[in-house]
Amino acid sequence: MSEREQHTPPLPAPSLWPIGFAIGIACVLVGLVVSTAALVIGLVVTLVFGGLWVRDLAGKRPPAVAAAPKPAMATEADLNATTDRATFLSLATVGVGGLIGAGVTLPALGFGVLPSFVGDRVETKEVDLGPISNFPEGQYVIATYLEDPDLGEVTRRTAFVRNNGRTEAGEPSFTTIFSRCVHLGCPVQPNGPIDEEARQEVNGVELRPVLAASFGCPCHGGLYDSEGNRNAGPPVRSLDRYEFSIRNGNLILGRLFSVGDVDGTGAKARISKYYRAYPGVHVDGIEKWLYPIPTPGSTS
Ligand code: FES
Incomplete structure (x- = not known):
């Protein structure tokens, strides 16, 4: 094993939460068009899997940092800083991506779909x-x-x-x-x-x-x-x-x-x-x- 490989923190194990999150989003979109029940189920699935995903990202600290031989020039503080930066970047990517997605999708969905559910509630004069x-x-x-x-x-x-x-x-x-x-x-x-x-x-x-x-x-x-x-x-x-x-x-x-x-x-x-x-x-x-x-x- 090369010295570089020995000092690289191991990648987090693959997670199923993003897949569940994507299924939840798909369910929400279908529910907006087809049925309120599907919309509610989609929202629940999205929140649950989104929360698990974020918790996963925030909580994962590769254990190999302490076990790996320390490089000549890198201190333990350097390695922790690297890990924290990676976590921060992951969370920031998910957060910013979610905000952009919501900003683009929600207004279009609101104008396109909601009128058919709320009907014409304009008061008619007697x-x-x-x-x-x-x-x-x-x-x-x-x-x-x-x-x-x-x-x-x-x-x-x-x-x-x-x-x-x-x-x-x-x-x-x-x-x-x-x-x-x-x-x-x-x-x-x-x-x-x-x-x-x-x-x-x-x-x-x-x-x-x-x-x-x-x-x-x-x-x-x-x-x-x-x-x-x-x-x-x-x-x-x-x-x-x-x-x-x-x-x-x-x-x-x-x-x-x-x-x-x-x-x-x-x-x-x-x-x-x-x-x-x-x-x-x-x-x-x-x-x-x-x-x-x-x-x-x-x-x-
Ligand atoms: S049949 Fe088309 S507007 Fe009445």
Whole structure:
């Protein structure tokens, strides 16, 4: 053995912790797209193996320093300093690499993935559509209003409102559909004649009765049935709806929500309700997990 080999501290034994750490990171990335459970497992694996790796690096002191013959020119203090420098460099490399990786990855992941999990939580302003007597039972009425009159026409919105009478529990029932197509956000039109002569304006809201057998989107041929369920074309779910309430005899539209599908009709309909999602985003089924990222360019 040469004198140089005798004086070189032995390298630390190979460790499995970096492999576990890498698997944990991969699990986190997959979990961000696919499932919260995988994300949590990935975080736990990453932290555990990362901690073990760092502890390993910090705690390893090659034992050969004391046993090896001392070189003529090197003192024990020199050898300890060499070992400490190596440990410091290893830790610094891992730390700086981790910081750079987090700095590059987290903002991209945040902007790209989080919107599909948090949905559109922007508060919708309440809209007073006037007395419920303006909504004949069993017929749709097109209600057009300015969401923010100060901002003008860009905030014009349309709702399709149908009075369903009462539920079995005796509660008033209204179908309140938002007109924005859930493919890419074009305005959906009712398929049926509009009674322009019965048009009226209440509280700045224009009301026009319509015989809507279904709803169609002119942009790419999306077709919805009279409950807002997707029938054909590229839309990925049913039309969004408004929550509603009755206050002092007036119909008030509230927050928007997304709908997976509607089972049944009118007052007997069972609605799969979700936080409002962007157009083009699935809210249920296997597709929700396969395609969680909002369609580029979609509008709410
Ligand atoms: S935007 Fe409605 S079908 Fe494409």
